[in-house]
Amino acid sequence: MEQQPIYDVLIIGSGAAGLGLALELGSEPRIAIVSKSALEESSTYYAQGGIAVVLDEADSVESHISDTLNSGAGLCDPDAVRFIVENGRRSIEKLIEYGVDFSRDENPENGGHQYHLTREGGHSHRRVIHAADATGRAVETTLIERVQNQPNITLLEHHNAVDLICMNGRCVGAYVLDISQGVVKTCRARSVALASGGASKVYLYTSNPDGSTGDGIAMARRAGCQIANMEFTQFHPTCLYHPEAKSFLVTEAVRGEGGHLLLADGTRFMKRFDERGELAPRDIVARAIDHEMKRTGDECVYLDISHKSLAFIEDHFPNVYKRCLEFGFDLSKEPIPVVPAAHYTCGGVITDLNGRTKIDGLYAIGEVAYTGLHGANRIASNSLLECLVLSAAAGQDISTHLKDFPEPPELSPWDESWVRDSDEDVVISHNWKELRHFMWDYVGIVRTDKRLERAQHRIDLLLSEIDDYYGNFRITSDLLELRNLALVADLIIRSARSRKESRGLHFTLDYPERDETATSPTILDTPT
DSSP states (O other), X not given: OOOOOEEEEEEEOOSHHHHHHHHHTOSSSOEEEEESSSTTOSHHHHOOSOEEOOOSTTOOHHHHHHHHHHHTTTOSOHHHHHHHHHXXXXXXXXXXXXXXXXXXXXXXXXXXXXXXEEOOTTOSSOOEEOSXXXXXXXXXXXXXXXXXXOTTEEEEETEEEEEEEEETTEEEEEEEEETTTTEEEEEEEEEEEEOOOOOGGGSSSBSSOTTOSXXXXXXXXXXXXXXXXXXXXXXXXXXXXXXXXXXXXXXXXXXXXXXXXEOTTSOBOGGGTOTTGGGSOHHHHHHHHHHHHHHHOOSOEEEEOTTSOHHHHHHHOHHHHHHHHHTTOOTTTSOEEEEEEEXXXXXXXXXXXXOBOSSBTEEEOGGGEEOSSSTTSOOTTOHHHHHHHHHHHHHXXXXXXXXXXXXXXXXXXXXXXXXXXXXXXXXXXXXXXXXXXXXXXXXXXXXXXXHHHHHHHHHHHHHHHHHHHHHHBOOOHHHHHHHHHHHHHHHHHHHHHHOOSOBTTBOBTTSOSOOTTOOSOOEEOOOO
């Protein structure tokens, strides 16, 4: 008989949102954290830029709110924006208390704070606190060290969540694949939190780690949650263009500190697209680069900060500088080749400002969730801010109500006695490639009705093939991720087809203008 562990809180995901939630819950609840690989292999770990927060006396909460609303192109929830921005400073103070070593400012008269703040696209002030150009790594490693020292937290590394388990409208646990053993475990829980990140791996080029396969969004969809705004995928404008770089992200702070975008002939071009130039929001910069690449036929554009001193570059961007050198590019002497890549999923599982979904006992926080903060476009460095603020809010809500959450009953174990092993790995690999290629070609930075229609035909066929495969063969991590990505791709395509305008990150040649009456998010209810 399978042993079914019982947890008070089962957290699926090990980035800043999941780890932050675990720490917020304290030392009493029985907590498990599920991570598909090692704990640190999350989008948080690879986040370079920083966290947007008001610390400077010359800045203000109202200014940060205004900048966020402007970037969101009319689709942000103003209440969500205000709540998250107003609670930002408290979250940063908590990270500092945990031991995150943010970069200090050499100027003691800097507006009432001691940390260096940089400016990124869409922000009207310097308000991005950072740890050089490896903020995510500093945050993630600090949080990991703390959760590893809490005996009430069970760490399930190299485990992949299969599906949520719901009974009578309540989430009571999840089936979880132990990747190393190849067996599916039944994990019971009084509450479950999805903190599994976004879905940028649905595209051919992405700045995200391999685990960003939309697992939480897909599982929540299958469980009956509402999903919103999946047409809004943010493409980071500047990822290093090199066959071996695997879309290494070059932080937006390089442009924030004076980096120029150039064509192959050395011409700057951003002012032709936006008066803010290189500091325009990411969607504008990404479309401008995409336009210039298609117009010129070039495979990339160039980012140049060589007019700054070597000492400045090594101080502000030590990791980017070192990584570029590994590929033969000297940031201090020459422009480096860059291209856009899928970076952030602005839509997700609809929640309130405590992280609650429509299913009792199920929470969603971080990139997997839709709170209304980002609207049609995420402003730079608001993502880690959202993770931190909402993990704290969800932690407080769970702690308050945990005594009222019922103990889950004994559950039916996962039954694979009727399925057989398969050696058709080539089929899964082919489907992976096909999915990511047609999503890049047809549902990328610039869209048309015809491209979306073609993508819909392909995803319908692919979903049918995956359902047949999933129902007859023993599951693997690759098959789980393919199944989830295909469902997320379908959500993206359907959302994009329903929006008959261009707004924020969704740009279509058939409807190039913004429809001022289309001010509601795109909400996809579960099929009846």
